[in-house]
Amino acid sequence: QVQLRETGGGLVQTGDSLRLSCEVPEGIEFGGNAMAWFRQAPGKDRELVGSISWDGDNTYYSGSVKGRFTISRDNAKKTAYLQMNSLKPEDTAVYYCASEGPLVGQWYEYDHLGQGTQVTVSS
Numbered sequence: 001q002v003q004l005r006e007t008g009g010g011l012v013q014t015g016d017s018l019r020l021s022c023e024v025p026e027g028i029e030f031g032g033n034a035m036a037w038f039r040q041a042p043g044k045d046r047e048l049v050g051s052i053s054w055d056g057d058n059t060y061y062s063g064s065v066k067g068r069f070t071i072s073r074d075n076a077k078k079t080a081y082l083q084m085n086s087l088k089p090e091d092t093a094v095y096y097c098a099s100e101g102p103l104v105g106q107w108y109e110y111d112h113l114g115q116g117t118q119v120t121v122s123s
Contacts, residue, residue, distance in 0.1 A: 004028070004097050009117030012087055020082040020117060022097030028112055033100045035073055035080040038107045039093035039119075046107050049095070052080065053103055060104050064090075087121045094118050 008020040020037070024030045036051035050061040052071045059071055070083040080097055094116040101110030 004099060004112055004114035006095065006097050006114040006117040009095060009119045011120045011122065013122050014088060016087050016121070017083070017085045018087065018119060020084070020095055020097075020119075022080040022082075022114060024078040024080075024099055024112075028099060030078040030099065031075050034103045035071070036098045036101060036103075036105070036107075036110060037071060037080075037082045038096045038098060038113075039091075040096070040116075041090075041093040044093075046096070048104065048106070049082070051103050058103060084119070087119075089121045089123045092119060092121050 005023045006020055012018055032054045034051055034053050037049040038046050039049050040046040048062060049065055050069055050071045052059050052073055056073055068086045073080040096116045097114045098107060098110035099112045
């Protein structure tokens with residue numbers, strides 16, 4: 001099964017920044033669909049971090065990341081991004097990108113999901 005590919009995770013310190021990328025491979029439609037980022041911390045449910053409409057005009061952010069994280073997309077490159085600034089230890093999680101779903105929804109409402117990339121923020 002074709003999957004989305006996330007890159008850019010790593011180990012950083014509190015206050016640092018990271019940018020995650022999500023490449024949508026051939027065979028999966030990119031334009032015309034919302035893209036979303038989810039995360040799952042150990043022992044917790046997978047939660048929606050934020051999302052962006054197909055044209056970039058509309059975005060959604062969870063309250064815990066609003067003002068610190070920014071989602072963008074490059075339709076020509078079939079890539080979505082998650083810029084994460086002022087990272088906190090509670091941002092530590094596996095981050096997943098998802099495509100072909102609602103602007104705001106649960107991860108299982110999206111047709112495609114990546115394998116995830118680990119983000120660890122040390123205090």
